[in-house]
Amino acid sequence: MLFDSFTLKGNVIKNRIVMSPMVTYSLVRSDGFIDDRHISYYEKRAKNEVGTIIVEASGVDGNQKAWNQIGIWDDKFIPGLKKLAGAINDNGAFSVIQLHNAGIKAKMEECPYGPSPLEGYGRQMSKDDIKKSVNDFVNAAVRAKEAGFKAVELHGAHGYLLCEFTLKKYNNRTDEYGFENLEDRYRFPIEVTKAVREAVGEDYPIYYRMGVNMEDIDDVIKGANMLVNAGVDVLNISSAFDASTSLEDKEHEFNSVTSSAKIIKENADIPVICVNRISTPERAEKLLKEGYADFTAIGRELLSDYQWAYKAKNDIPINYCYHCKPKCRLNGGDNKCPNLIKTGDTLY
Numbered sequence: 001m002l003f004d005s006f007t008l009k010g011n012v013i014k015n016r017i018v019m020s021p022m023v024t025y026s027l028v029r030s031d032g033f034i035d036d037r038h039i040s041y042y043e044k045r046a047k048n049e050v051g052t053i054i055v056e057a058s059g060v061d062g063n064q065k066a067w068n069q070i071g072i073w074d075d076k077f078i079p080g081l082k083k084l085a086g087a088i089n090d091n092g093a094f095s096v097i098q099l100h101n102a103g104i105k106a107k108m109e110e111c112p113y114g115p116s117p118l119e120g121y122g123r124q125m126s127k128d129d130i131k132k133s134v135n136d137f138v139n140a141a142v143r144a145k146e147a148g149f150k151a152v153e154l155h156g157a158h159g160y161l162l163c164e165f166t167l168k169k170y171n172n173r174t175d176e177y178g179f180e181n182l183e184d185r186y187r188f189p190i191e192v193t194k195a196v197r198e199a200v201g202e203d204y205p206i207y208y209r210m211g212v213n214m215e216d217i218d219d220v221i222k223g224a225n226m227l228v229n230a231g232v233d234v235l236n237i238s239s240a241f242d243a244s245t246s247l248e249d250k251e252h253e254f255n256s257v258t259s260s261a262k263i264i265k266e267n268a269d270i271p272v273i274c275v276n277r278i279s280t281p282e283r284a285e286k287l288l289k290e291g292y293a294d295f296t297a298i299g300r301e302l303l304s305d306y307q308w309a310y311k312a313k314n315d316i317p318i319n320y321c322y323h324c325k326p327k328c329r330l331n332g333g334d335n336k337c338p339n340l341i342k343t344g345d346t347l348y
C-alpha cells in the first residue's frame, strides 16, 4: 500500500509517504526568509519519491515564535515561499506548509500570549488577540495558496497555541474559550479552521495536526469530528504535549502516538496520517495494512537518509536513524548526525 496513490480533492498524491514537518534549526534564518540551502533540503527529498512534503512549522505571527522559523506572517515572504513550493511541486511531491503560532511556549518573545499565563509566564489572550490570531492564520493560509502550496496544515499539536486551548494544563479561562466545556475548548481551533476554509475556498485541502492526549480520548474523538465538520480534510495525528519521540510502549501494540491515529481513523470519516518511529518501510506498510492510517509520516529517518522513500521503493538498504542523544532537533542537525558523518552528506 505504501506506493499506492491517493486522490485528495482532485489532487493525485503519488504515494502514502509523508515527510513529517520538522523545523530545520540549522537552516532557518533569524529574519524568516528562505534561502537556497532550505530549498535544496526540501527539493532533495521531493526528488527522492516522498509523496507529500509538509514544510516545517512556519510562523503566522512574527512575535509568537518558539525558535527561528520560516516566516509566513508578511507578504514579503511570498517570493521565497513561491520558490520553495515550486521546488517541491516540480519534483512530483504534494506540497503542504504547516502554519504555527507557538502560543505560551513562544520562548523567543518577552511576553508571549496563550489561553492563560503558564506558571506566571506570558499573558492571557484578550478577545482582540483571539480575533487577530484567527486573522493571522487566515492571512498565512492565503499567502501559502498564493505561493503555490497545494495545501496548508494548521499546527494543533505539541502544546502550541491551537492545542493549548484544548488542554487543561494551559487553559484556565472562565469565558467561552475555557477548558471545562468541550465546545468552548475547541472554539478557537474551530474558529481558525472555519475562517481559513472561507478564505481558501472549498477545493483547497486543509490538514490539521492534532495533538492527542490519550487520557482524554473520548473528548479527543469528539474534537476530531468537530474539526472535520468545520472543514478539515486530513487529520495528522501526533501527541498533545510534545513532539513525542517515545519508543514502542507496552500498552499499545505499536506506540501510543500511532495507536491514537488508529482510534481517530476508526471514529472519524476522514483521511488520517500516523507518525512516530515508523523507521522501516515494512513498519509503514504494516500500519497501512492494519488500518492505523491512510498515510505514514516519516520524520527523523528523512533527516538521516534523504533517500528513504526512493530506497524503500527500490529495495535498497537505508541508513536508519540511530535515535541518538543529543537529539538532532537540539544540536542543529547537519554534521552532528552520525549518518551524515558516515555518508559525508549534508542536511541540504
Ligand SMILES: Cc1cc2nc3c(=O)[nH]c(=O)nc-3n(C[C@H](O)[C@H](O)[C@H](O)COP(=O)(O)O)c2cc1C
Pocket: 020, 021, 022, 023, 024, 056, 057, 098, 155, 157, 158, 209, 238, 243, 244, 245, 275, 276, 277, 278, 297, 298, 299, 300, 301, 328, 329, 330
Ligand atoms: C528536528 C525535529 C523538528 C520537528 N519540528 C516539528 C514541526 O515543525 N512541526 C511538527 O508538527 N512536528 C515537528 N516535529 C515532530 C515530527 O514531525 C515527528 O512527529 C516526530 O519526530 C516523530 O516522528 P519520527 O519518529 O518519524 O521522527 C519535529 C521533530 C524533530 C525531530
